Amino acid sequence: xxxxxxxxxxxxxxxxxxxxxxxxxxxxxxxxxxxxxxxxxxxxxxxxxxxxxxxxxxxxxxxxxxxxxxxxxxxxxxxxxxxxxxxxxxxxxxxxxxxxxxxxxxxxxxxxxxxxxxxxxxxxxxxxxxxxxxxxxxxxxxxxxxxxxxxxxxxxxxxxxxxxxxxxxxxxxxxxxxxxxxxxxxxxxxxxxxxxxxxxxxxxxxxxxxxxxxxxxxxxxxxxxxxxxxxxxxxxxxxxxxxxxxxxxxxxxxxxxxxxxxxxxxxxxxxxxxxxxxxxxxxxxxxxxxxxxxxxxxxxxxxxxxxxxxxxxxxxxxxxxxxxxxxxxxxxxxxxxxxxxxxxxxxxxxxxxxxxxx
Amino acid sequence: xxxxxxxxxxxxxxxxxxxxxxxxxxxxxxxxxxxxxxxxxxxxxxxxxxxxxxxxxxxxxxxxxxxxxxxxxxxxxxxxxxxxxxxxxxxxxxxxxxxxxxxxxxxxxxxxxxxxxxxxxxxxxxxxxxxxxxxxxxxxxxxxxxxxxxxxxxxxxxxxxxxxxxxxxxxxxxxxxxxxxxxxxxxxxxxxxxxxxxxxxxxxxxxxxxxxxxxxxxxxxxxxxxxxxxxxxxxxxxxxxxxxxxxxxxxxxxxxxxxxxxxxxxxxxxxxxxxxxxxxxxxxxxxxxxxxxxxxxxxxxxxxxxxxxxxxxxxxxxxxxxxxxxxxxxxxxxxxxxxxxxxxxxxxxxxxxxxxxx
Numbered sequence: 001x002x003x004x005x006x007x008x009x010x011x012x013x014x015x016x017x018x019x020x021x022x023x024x025x026x027x028x029x030x031x032x033x034x035x036x037x038x039x040x041x042x043x044x045x046x047x048x049x050x051x052x053x054x055x056x057x058x059x060x061x062x063x064x065x066x067x068x069x070x071x072x073x074x075x076x077x078x079x080x081x082x083x084x085x086x087x088x089x090x091x092x093x094x095x096x097x098x099x100x101x102x103x104x105x106x107x108x109x110x111x112x113x114x115x116x117x118x119x120x121x122x123x124x125x126x127x128x129x130x131x132x133x134x135x136x137x138x139x140x141x142x143x144x145x146x147x148x149x150x151x152x153x154x155x156x157x158x159x160x161x162x163x164x165x166x167x168x169x170x171x172x173x174x175x176x177x178x179x180x181x182x183x184x185x186x187x188x189x190x191x192x193x194x195x196x197x198x199x200x201x202x203x204x205x206x207x208x209x210x211x212x213x214x215x216x217x218x219x220x221x222x223x224x225x226x227x228x229x230x231x232x233x234x235x236x237x238x239x240x241x242x243x244x245x246x247x248x249x250x251x252x253x254x255x256x257x258x259x260x261x262x263x264x265x266x267x268x269x270x271x272x273x274x275x276x277x278x279x280x281x282x283x284x285x286x287x288x289x290x291x292x293x294x295x296x297x298x299x300x301x302x303x304x305x306x307x308x309x310x311x312x313x314x315x316x317x318x319x320x321x322x323x324x325x326x327x328x329x330x331x332x333x334x335x336x337x338x339x340x341x342x343x344x345x346x347x348x349x350x351x352x353x354x355x356x357x358x
Numbered sequence: 359x360x361x362x363x364x365x366x367x368x369x370x371x372x373x374x375x376x377x378x379x380x381x382x383x384x385x386x387x388x389x390x391x392x393x394x395x396x397x398x399x400x401x402x403x404x405x406x407x408x409x410x411x412x413x414x415x416x417x418x419x420x421x422x423x424x425x426x427x428x429x430x431x432x433x434x435x436x437x438x439x440x441x442x443x444x445x446x447x448x449x450x451x452x453x454x455x456x457x458x459x460x461x462x463x464x465x466x467x468x469x470x471x472x473x474x475x476x477x478x479x480x481x482x483x484x485x486x487x488x489x490x491x492x493x494x495x496x497x498x499x500x501x502x503x504x505x506x507x508x509x510x511x512x513x514x515x516x517x518x519x520x521x522x523x524x525x526x527x528x529x530x531x532x533x534x535x536x537x538x539x540x541x542x543x544x545x546x547x548x549x550x551x552x553x554x555x556x557x558x559x560x561x562x563x564x565x566x567x568x569x570x571x572x573x574x575x576x577x578x579x580x581x582x583x584x585x586x587x588x589x590x591x592x593x594x595x596x597x598x599x600x601x602x603x604x605x606x607x608x609x610x611x612x613x614x615x616x617x618x619x620x621x622x623x624x625x626x627x628x629x630x631x632x633x634x635x636x637x638x639x640x641x642x643x644x645x646x647x648x649x650x651x652x653x654x655x656x657x658x659x660x661x662x663x664x665x666x667x668x669x670x671x672x673x674x675x676x677x678x679x680x681x682x683x684x685x686x687x688x689x690x691x692x693x694x695x696x697x698x699x700x701x702x703x704x705x706x707x708x709x710x711x712x713x714x715x716x
Contacts (some may be wrong), residue, residue, distance in 0.1 A: 036687060037687075079437050079440075079441055082437075083437055086506055086512065086513060087506075087508075090506065090508045090509070090512065090681060093681075095683075095685045095686050095687070096683060096684070096685075096686050097686045097687050117515060118476070118513050118514060118515055119512070119513065120512060120514075120683040121501065121502075121503070121511075121514045121515055121516055121595075121683070122515065122516065122594075143479065144479075145479070148444055148445075148448065149445075150445075150448045151448070153479075154444065154448065154477070154478060155444060155476050155477065156476060156478075156479045157475060157476055157479055157480065157515060158479055158480065236480075237479075323448060325453075325454060325478040325479070326454070327453045327454075328453050328454050328455045329394060329395075329453070329455050
């Protein structure tokens with residue numbers, strides 16, 4: 001059994017990473033957290049694959065079988081769907097002592113966290129991520145969100161979970177495109193924080209992609225450790241945590257321009273990292289070239305290098321960036337690399353991004 | 359000038375209480391808080407009465423004239439209205455550096471706080487309350503909320519404001535029924551926390567009701583001090599802060615059963631306090647009778663003593679209480695009095711409330 005701690009004073013929590021751990025969650029919630037009632041929130045597709053084990057454990061612990069299903073994917077991250085979940089929580093008699101358990105991918109993590117943070121002014125959330133992206137990124141750190149017609153994640157809160165429960169074996173059934181997309185966030189934390197981990201990924205990418213248990217568990221664990229460390233240093237993104245947005249400024253714009261269904265979040269982040277790395281070079285923020293190493297690793301993972309129709313859509317991307325959450329006083333806080341393993345945030349006016357390329 | 363501090367580590371803030379202070383807010387935001395951009399959120403009715411002074415000060419400080427209007431009163435506290443405010447904030451180009459300034463009564467405070475806490479994962483909120491209820495209660499302490507069809511304030515967050523700006527002169531134009539309703543919350547904090555303040559209210563009720571500047575300012579200031587002290591001790595209502603819910607359990611039920619337009623929140627709280635005081639006596643929680651003193655003071659203020667059609671509607675009220683936020687593991691945390699100035703929370707199953715009367 002492997003655990004990582006997120007250290008945030010009275011909001012500290014444990015991330016457990018272990019194959020086949022879903023069955024045990026109920027006993028741990030009951031025994032270690034004194035939980036007497038849970039509501040499971042998931043999607044129909046995820047429920048079919050992973051809910052039986054989790055539910056059996058919850059029921060063995062006497063925590064009930066209440067379940068709420070929401071649509072799959074990014075389309076479910078709306079206030080309208082959140083409203084339907086509130087309705088069902090009230091119908092189920094959920095109260096302040098109820099733990100909301102979210103089983104699913106990144107979108108489900110974001111939506112479940114948002115509902116948990118706003119229902120009755122905040123109830124306990126337990127994240128059980130079932131995609132690589134959710135395991136290494138969305139489930140850890142307490143960012144919650146729903147989307148607005150004008151941009152992704154524009155509505156949300158900070159609400160740390162009480163527990164994160166990661167079963168790497170859940171990834172065995174993950175479609176290959178989703179797995180590759182999740183790897184983008186693994187590459188991201190290595191690129192901004194840990195040159196040795198980046199080098200390990202360069203050595204081990206194929207083994208991780210084959211989902212060999214040991215390399216896969218190592219990749220998840222190290223990515224989670226880095227995220228936990230950064231979040232512990234800067235929970236509310238007043239400074240350091242912004243480094244985790246590496247690749248995300250252009251990434252969000254790519255998603256907005258192309259539609260959330262056509263391009264996966266991780267794919268957009270991969271392209272955004274290449275853009276940001278090249279921009280780091282053209283603005284002379286890096287000492288030596290980094291974009292080739294990043295682009296090569298991402299290519300080996302099978303991630304796209306540039307958005308479709310970039311030349312025609314350049315203005316649309318820059319317009320999408322102008323409504324980004326990270327704009328402040330007219331400039332965007334852009335994460336750039338100083339070298340592999342070290343990043344910095346620079347305020348750049350949106351037109352300054354024209355210096356970037358893929 | 360009179361100020362009260364809410365002590366919450368890095369979320370501490372100042373409450374300023376001063377007649378005719380609206381004009382000065384802009385200069386203080388600019389000078390003391392380094393604000394470069396504000397959006398004013400208010401209602402049409404309040405804007406007509408109080409916005410000119412406030413806007414003039416904001417504009418003199420170069421903080422812009424952006425304004426969002428929402429409907430008046432409790433009816434505006436919905437996700438639908440919040441969604442429209444998000445739309446307008448994005449349209450106005452609001453970013454993470456923008457301060458959202460809420461000018462209005464309790465409902466506006468709650469809604470503005472909710473929007474500020476969820477827009478871009480939280481932007482700064484400044485409360486400028488214009489009713490007595492909002493000045494002594496809703497604007498202080500960081501509780502935000504919108505309503506759900508099934509109950510009041512079921513959706514919300516904790517989000518402390520950066521500054522609370524109270525002009526007692528704004529109450530000169532407050533309708534007498536609203537003023538009396540606000541007095542219920544003043545009586546409440548005295549009843550649970552400060553016997554001397556309760557005795558002062560018994561002496562000074564008529565002078566406060568005539569809105570004589572000195573007694574009025576004292577009543578506001580002492581009520582705000584008590585609320586600030588309680589919130590500083592227990593921001594998230596894990597214990598002590600629940601005492602501020604005195605009168606609110608039955609109060610919320612009365613509002614739900616009778617409709618939020620027919621009965622003012624303060625009127626419902628007044629009735630709820632009488633119910634809770636009588637229940638404290640019938641459960642022998644108090645050493646000596648308290649309900650007569652409370653009922654007498656509330657009657658002098660001109661507040662109602664019992665909900666209409668209580669006998670016929672008793673079951674409906676108990677049903678409304680069963681979905682209250684304060685229910686946990688099947689029992690409601692009911693605030694009862696031990697004496698004037700001292701309160702306690704007791705878990706009581708909903709049927710235990712049948713021992714109560716008005």
